[in-house]
Amino acid sequence: MFQKVLVAEDIDVINSGIKIALEEIGIKDIDFVSYCDDAYFKIKSAYLNNAPYHLIISDLSFKNDGTPQELKSGEELIHKTRKEFSDLKIIVFSVEDKPYKIQHLYKNLKIDGYVWKNRNGLKELRNAMHRIYTTNQFYISPELNTTVHPKQALEITDFDVFLIASLSMGSLQEEISKSLRKKGCFPSSISAIEKRLKFLKEHFNASNPTHLVAIAKDFGLV
Known part of the structure; x- marks a missing residue:
């Protein structure tokens, strides 16, 4: 021991x-x-x-x-x-x-x-x-x-980081979608962005996008 x-x-x-x-x-x-x-x-x-x-x-x-x-x-x-x-x-x-x-x-x-x-x-x-x-x-x-x-830990992807970073800069979902398309990243649809952000908010127990950004900053994700 x-x-x-x-x-x-x-x-x-x-x-x-x-x-x-x-x-x-x-x-x-x-x-x-x-x-x-x-x-x-x-x-x-x-x-x-x-x-x-x-x-x-x-x-x-x-x-x-x-x-x-x-x-x-x-x-x-x-x-x-x-x-x-x-x-x-x-x-x-x-x-x-x-x-x-x-x-x-x-x-x-x-x-x-x-x-x-x-x-x-x-x-x-x-x-x-x-x-x-x-x-x-x-x-x-x-x-x-x-x-x-x-083994069940959430894998934070570059896509997730980009979404949260974009939110932190005040970008709207339509603007995020356009940025993703320019980068040639998929998925880039507004519906896909909405779905992933909803999942991230639930996982982090965030009440809204601003709260999600604050939590992500606390963990050094953005």
Whole structure:
């Protein structure tokens, strides 16, 4: 089992639960941090001192208490950590349940597990650690597995990016259709554009085109 674990979580009661859960499976070397910057510095320092962490457990959202931070979210922490420590195992422990968010973390940031922070969360966290350690396979909480699975991740195409980018510049569907035809891209019909935009809005839980553009920008798609 993993011997050295870092937990990035800013709620004390949750940290207490995680500590008990990890100690129950024999892990004693556990560090806790409440800020993402502190987490990154600990990861970096441990590596330079030849005593690296074997696993990082991180929440995604951290309350802003006024302390200046370069890394303001668990996603930013994971992104920076992955650039330098590609082999480090990472489990997200969060209340977030949006399909695309989880798929983005899995596909683009290469997390090793996603545990939904609910009443069964600590049990699932232990299960996730066992799965990742023994099989090296991605783990996701069963409650999310029925609707979200890495193999079912939406593949964002160049067509999708062009549609959203065009919307962000204020283009109407008729103008987008003309642009696609000029590029020799198919499908280019207005009906095809409407159908794909409807699908994208539903997938991203966007209420309107403007909301869709905002979500896409958050994920760096445009």
